[in-house]
Amino acid sequence: MNLALHRSPLQRLSPSLDGIAFHHESRPDDDQQFALQWLGTAGFRLQLHGRHLWFDPHLSRHSLAELAFGKIAPVTSRVLAQVDAADGVLVGHSHFDHAIDAPVLAQHFGAQVYGAADTLTYCRGQGVPEAQLHLLAGDLATHALGPFEIGARRSVHSPFALGHVPFPGQILKQFQVPAHASAWRVGQVLIPHVTAAVAAGQRVTIAHVGSAALIDAELRGLQADIVLACTIGRHATPNFTHRLLDALAPKLVVPCHWDQFWRPIDAPVRQIPSNDLAGFLMEVAAHRSAPRVRVLPILGWTTLADAIDAR
Numbered sequence: 001m002n003l004a005l006h007r008s009p010l011q012r013l014s015p016s017l018d019g020i021a022f023h024h025e026s027r028p029d030d031d032q033q034f035a036l037q038w039l040g041t042a043g044f045r046l047q048l049h050g051r052h053l054w055f056d057p058h059l060s061r062h063s064l065a066e067l068a069f070g071k072i073a074p075v076t077s078r079v080l081a082q083v084d085a086a087d088g089v090l091v092g093h094s095h096f097d098h099a100i101d102a103p104v105l106a107q108h109f110g111a112q113v114y115g116a117a118d119t120l121t122y123c124r125g126q127g128v129p130e131a132q133l134h135l136l137a138g139d140l141a142t143h144a145l146g147p148f149e150i151g152a153r154r155s156v157h158s159p160f161a162l163g164h165v166p167f168p169g170q171i172l173k174q175f176q177v178p179a180h181a182s183a184w185r186v187g188q189v190l191i192p193h194v195t196a197a198v199a200a201g202q203r204v205t206i207a208h209v210g211s212a213a214l215i216d217a218e219l220r221g222l223q224a225d226i227v228l229a230c231t232i233g234r235h236a237t238p239n240f241t242h243r244l245l246d247a248l249a250p251k252l253v254v255p256c257h258w259d260q261f262w263r264p265i266d267a268p269v270r271q272i273p274s275n276d277l278a279g280f281l282m283e284v285a286a287h288r289s290a291p292r293v294r295v296l297p298i299l300g301w302t303t304l305a306d307a308i309d310a311r
């Protein structure tokens with residue numbers, strides 16, 4: 001992160017990521033390890049005791065031309081190239097870059113899907129059995145899945161498109177794919193959270209903030225050891241980084257949703273113009289709690305035990 005701090009504001013907005021210090025770690029070979037993988041966009045895999053929980057997996061990664069002018073559908077081969085096990089999928093809101101691939105994990109791996117009514121309606125339309133669909137209402141209810149306890153708080157979407165949320169509204173009816181990207185309306189926005197029973201007496205909470213916005217009061221009482229934080233669009237939410245760290249008091253922050261998600265997953269990573277990842281890292285470093293930060297490369301891993309040890 002050091003070099004990033006010395007870039008000019010203009011340099012920080014360019015797609016190049018010169019000076020960003022990526023965390024490099026190979027995939028833990030032991031399924032018992034408590035570890036996290038970033039998938040690009042707001043997608044993550046959480047691995048614990050041989051169980052795999054996915055947040056907003058977006059692996060289909062359509063091109064800009066397809067997104068703007070075409071119709072899109074999950075690209076099963078791209079999803080299966082990265083997913084080898086899935087017990088659960090959490091979806092924070094139902095825009096295509098968060099929700100589109102959830103049905104593939106449900107159908108190929110039997111994953112349970114957790115999301116707002118909009119996401120569940122989309123999945124139902126793709127034939128996901130009702131028994132695998134679990135509503136996250138944003139209240140204090142939780143769902144147990146192996147070593148994980150799953151819940152969500154209500155949130156909002158960053159109004160980053162000239163003050164507006166793209167594709168507003170709800171998904172009230174099932175629809176068939178391929179469909180225009182706009183078919184995936186934003187729906188109810190959530191901040192899903194998971195508490196993992198890592199070891200006897202050790203519980204770790206992870207919060208997934210898939211859009212750079214929040215409702216401070218909705219997060220009251222929720223402390224998250226690890227925050228997976230969307231960075232694109234945060235400039236449209238006043239004081240986003242500071243408020244997020246104030247509300248959740250994490251020990252570790254992993255930024256996400258900064259890459260150009262319309263590029264193939266194996267293409268050199270570029271940040272979304274205007275994202276300013278370096279600026280986000282500076283905002284985190286300037287917060288009085290000074291949590292650790294790990295910037296992962298796409299498909300990169302980090303083990304979590306050392307990252308959340310008491311400091």
Ligand SMILES: [Zn+2]
Binds near residue numbers: 095
């Ligand atoms: Zn969105």
